[in-house]
Amino acid sequence: MKIGFIGLGNMGGPMAANLIKAGHAVTGFDLSKPALDALAKAGGKAAASAAAAVGEAELVLTMLPAGPQVRQVYTGEGGLLAAAAKGALLVDSSTIDVETARAVGKAAAAQGFDMLDAPVSGGVGGAAAGTLTFMVGGSEAGFARALPVLQAMGKTIVHAGPAGNGQAAKICNNMMLGISMIAVSEGFALAEKLGLDWQRLFDISSKSSGQCWAMTNYCPAPGPVPAAPSNRDYQAGFTADMMLKDLKLAQQAAQAAGATTPLGAEAAALFQMLVNGGLGPKDFSAIFRMIRGGGAR
DSSP, rough: EEEEEEESTTTTTHHHHHHHHOOOEEEOSSSOHHHHHHHHHHTTTEOSSSSHTTOOHHHHHOOSSSHHHHHHHHTTTHHHHSOOOOOOOOEEEEEOOOOHHHHHHHHHTTTOOOOEEEEEEEEEEEHHHHHHEEEEEEEEEHHHHOOOOHHEEEEEEEEEEEETTHHHHHHHHHHHHHHHHHHHHHHHHHHHTTTHHHHHHHHHHSSSTTOHHHHTTTTTTSSSTTTTTGGGTOSSSSBBHHHHHHHHHHHHHHHHHOOOOHHHHHHHHHHHIIIIIITSSSBGGGGHOOOOOOOTT
């Protein structure tokens, strides 16, 4: 399939490379020349602009930083809705607010395009390995059409419902993850104060009612899970900056929907403290360092 790919950063670059490996013809655009050079090296074609990247594409895929960029790239003057080929399927894999996802999807529909919001989970490692999880909002027909392309980049692809539901699933999931990581961090910090070995707590709780993904797969205390970032000085798989972004999106959505999320709000406040303390680029599990030591560093 001819694919136009806009946004070739830490996530988009590896995703585009996997599409090329799967046999798709990828034309991409990014504001970064090194990103364009990497695409060309992987076998793709670098375009001079976003509009030029999508003119002949059967499917357009975007991976952008935030909602304002998504609105601008799609609906701004000379944007993708004006430049994309008639009948192209539009897929946005950025993590943005639900309102923007639905607004851009509505604008696309008004121009005759089928559009999916398809944010991902799995981080840079998942993007490189082609094992991402895609949470997809949009029509059944659009989902079926996009599925073979998404399967070249991901291991789990789930249709979450109509437009915006992909973003809703992403922010609800990550809000739960942020809260659970704080809970696990508090438990292991308390264990240390009480003289309970971290490995022994892990051995007990991983088989008991305290079990959760944040502990068994990503334990924030060094030792029990060798592959976890806690054993690599919290080298990021998913940064604290990105977790804070998602927690803020969850709070924005909760306020708009009239939902009560007190733990989500507290999690956002704690990750804000972590980021303010200079640990934004570290893995989000570095929240353990702050909780254990009583400060953001």
